[in-house]
Amino acid sequence: MLHLATTSAQPLATPVPDTSLAERLWLSVVSLGLVGLSVAAVAPTLLRDTAFWLGLLLLSAGTLGWSWLKFGRGPAGVRHNYLWQRGSTSRGVVAWLTAVALTGFYIVLYWWPQYLENLIRPLDGLSQTLRRKPADQWFLYGTFYTLAVLLMGARAYLKYRHSPYHRVRTLSVVFFQLGFAWLLPGLLLALQKPEFYFSYFWPLKYDYLFPGTVEYLVRDGQALGVFMVFWGAAMALVATPVLTYFFGKRWYCSWVCGCGGLAETAGDAYRHLSDKRRGAWRYEVSIVYTVLGFVVVTTALLWLNTYLGGTLLGRLSDEFSRTYGFVIGSVFSGVVGVGFYPILGNRVWCRYGCPMAAYLGLLQKHFSRFRITTNGGQCVSCGNCSNVCEMGIDVKQYAQRGEPIIRAACVGCGMCATACPRGVLNLENGPRQGRYQASQLIQAESLRILS
Known part of the structure; x- marks a missing residue:
């Protein structure tokens, strides 16, 4: 028990790197934008519109600036780095606070929209231009x-x-x-x-x-x-x-x-x-x-x-x-x-x-005719494909066996094929005949060996 406790307390082999100063600055701009929208939600009429549009501008500029810094300057592609160590992407405190904020917004939007009036009214001009009517909660x-x-x-x-x-x-x-x-x-x-x-x-x-x-x-x-x-x-x-x-x-x-x-x-x-x-x-x-x-x-x-x-x-x-x-x-x-x-x-x-x-x-x-074909002979079982599947499909299990992935849940986002380092997975629209051919061949070979 002592050994287990000691082991669990050891630091990560590759600790989560500190956020760079430039990234913090852009995230600060995003935060200021959220503060501006929060102020607009409770501010008097004279300050409301200014806070709303300034907050929206800062939020947009900060998001675009951070995106360029984080993803536009380095190599493109799927990145798994530290996803399960960061609180924002591993169901940590930041993730729960984000979930509470989003859930709270939806609850107010659907059932108590009167509390969003300060955020609705600044959009009246845009709504009149586009729809010829004042803004409402749905706009x-x-x-x-x-x-x-x-x-x-x-x-x-x-x-x-x-x-x-x-x-x-x-x-x-x-x-x-x-x-x-x-x-x-x-x-x-x-x-x-x-x-x-x-x-x-x-x-x-x-x-x-x-x-x-x-x-x-x-x-x-x-x-x-x-x-x-x-x-x-x-x-x-x-x-x-x-x-x-x-x-x-x-x-x-x-x-x-x-x-x-x-x-x-x-x-x-x-x-x-x-x-x-x-x-x-x-x-x-x-x-x-x-x-x-x-x-x-x-x-x-x-x-x-x-x-x-x-x-x-x-x-x-x-x-x-x-x-x-x-x-x-x-x-x-x-x-x-x-x-x-x-x-x-x-x-x-x-x-x-x-x-x-x-x-x-x-x-x-x-x-x-759609399916994702796999080449099991090249699969190294890294698990990247399963990790990025947003529909909960354990893609790796299919890839290891060389079976085509024909699942009702699959939305064809293609991220599994993008994340694969060996090119094992391919999105195809081939003839319906033979969609299950790989799995049928494996089953036939298994029966032959057992017999």
Whole structure:
């Protein structure tokens, strides 16, 4: 026991290096920006706007400056250095404080937005210019969300600039978040049309195929509204299966989706925290497909209720959608999905709660041409691939056996292939025949040896 205690007290063989003076200066600018936003949240009207915009400017400049210093000047690529020794990335005090702050913001945003008035009102001018209406809590949230993707997208671009795949992927999620999830819905409101997100589809945007939403879009949007309904239905029921057949779920989860965009940019530092244990996988399967089933059943019941003139569910039809919106749309995707980044990893929502990820996953596993091929003969079992997998897949186990990785959870981010020092892993869109060929050959060889 004494020996164990003595051993555990020994210092690290390679201690965590001290933060450089330049890095501290940039992080201080970030901190001043957060202080400015905090002051704006409680300041009187005369000081509010100045503190808000100054805080936002300092936060943006500090983040970009720190990103350039940290990732733009040195070699590009995946870096595992000291991730499990730093408090910010190893569920330490800094990580828990960050999680509490993010969770607290989401709780206030969803249920007590009146306490955010001082942060909402400075955006009135921008909202009037873009949407022709005053700012509200959702415009504040959308602006902060988009800014996070832009700033941390610059960080991701600098960090993985050596990889054409990651450069294009990062630019793609930034483009769809800025253009399709922030600018375009605002312009639709300015034109007095229904707010509509062309980059979100059923079942993720679950109400887009609800009877009430369809009626609202057709009534208020007229010809454009009819196109919105067609777009939503066609993307969910036709384009999604076709695109997933050719490219796997990565075409959406890693290239288009705003949830995935935030995870791949702002959440990149936490990807190694995803639970790789088999028990976590069991929870994942049981929860995410339950959520998908709930959306499918709710949508079907609402349409049946509408067809029967409301005699099937009556007022319960509204309760179905409200229940889902509160439990899944607010608590899970917002409070837990983003607030728990520093504790559970950056794809908590995508892994355990997103119905679109479940839908895409079923298509990917059973019908898609996409897979990650491996060359077990070159694997050195370093574990880099498993460490960077944000979806909790123990990639190393597949690589050691030379088996292709065909998992419903895989979002095709490609980070495992990027982190591999031997080029063992490759993302491919090959013919469906032979997807399991490597594993089948191994099983056949094992049976031959045993017999």
